[in-house]
Amino acid sequence: MLTPDKTGSLLTTIEGKIATVQFGHPASNSFPRVLLDRLTNELTFLSDNPDISIIVLKSEGNGAFCAGASFDELLAVSTLDEGTRFFSGFANLINSMRSCKKIIIGRIQGKAVGGGVGIIAACDYAVATQESAVKLSELAIGIGPFVIEPAVSRKIGKVAMSEMTLAAHEWKTASWAHQKGLYAKIFDTLEELDLEITTFSKKLANYNPDALYEMKKVFWEGTAHWDKLLKERAAISGKLVLSDFTKNALIK
Template sequence: MDQSYVKHTVENGVANITFYNPSHNALPGKLLSKLESEIKACGENDSVNVIVLQSGGDRTFCAGASFNELIVINDETEGLKFFSGFAKVINAMRACPKFIICKVQGKAVGGGVGIAAASDYCLATTFAAVKLSELSIGIGPFVIEPAVSRKIGVSAMSEMTINAESFFSAQWALEKGLFAKVVQTKTELDIEAKDLAEKLSTYNPEAVKAMKAVMWQNTEHWDQLLLERAKISGKLVLSDFTKSILSKYKV
């Protein structure tokens, strides 16, 4: 696989949405926009009862947003647009009336952790270590923080944020509540997700919709909140501190 994509299939009430980018599944703005659209489309599709969200490949689940796009941001407008990508994906997941199962087969960094946290049920393998690296380059996980804190609490989110250069194990993520279950292999992960999705697809869609609304109550303000957080990151990325760090990565 050498071509980026976001695609979905629907079978027996289960929509499988898959995203892929050769660069460790880091997501440029175009793919984030496509992912948002696919989630919304599946949420509005009456033939879909449950969504399984996954990335292609066997290694990294998602390395966050595209670093190549990050290092060329020149003004606050570009910064807001860049950091709004994950904000819109998380809000699409939050507002979707269908349960979203997330399959994390490998490492998740930054926005990848945000996607895992924004899912309704997250399954992972033992290789799914997680990291919030944003502070190490002079910004912070502002956009994804509400989703991460909602799932694992402010204390665990803070631990990850402060230890920005450290990976936390899949077992740690399981104990904190980010993952619902951890298995040994990707094959086991596929089986677990398939079995759960098929079971959920037989449930009353109206009951699922109502239950999801209850599970996500008091988050209606996130549409505005996450954009405000994107503005913070969009401004910080232009700071002399961050520009100095990012300049080391320019080719």
């Protein structure tokens, strides 16, 4: 059962060298800004914890993995500054995942839209169920996946990113996402998914943490400019969300 709290929930449990971070929101695990900030701060905190080696990132429940940005908050945006600040939440989260000193494994149990796809792409390794279709619907509401584009393109390439972006009303299957590299593996059941998460994370947790960190730095080479780039992209989205097109699309 999903938490009824409109600001969402965040729970971290630590077992051995593995920290499991679970986020939740009653609106299909979407993200209001306060929850984005909480998750960003939690990952930054865990990054410096010498007692853990691996972070498993998951969402609450057995439905959608993440529905992206909170539509209620998007509708409430009335100035460029407010819009930029809101989309900066996703920029900050992706950058915190990128710079985190721990390997982040994503447990994807269901569909993901928009910013949720960006979060999956920012994981170092993601496994999913066959139910975990993905969609970038931003163009359909008058904006675009500007903030998450670098992370998604890094995983699946510009061609596949373009295909997802322009087919804004089209769900891409988990098999498609696996083929393009967004998912490392896909499974038929939640039980199989959780067994893989447990087995794989335990194996990684027994590796040299310094070696894991050095490899993570290699994985993310060439992304240091994202601190600036993603903030610039947030300003683009912040401007577009003020348009009448977007306001009308969000109301429908």
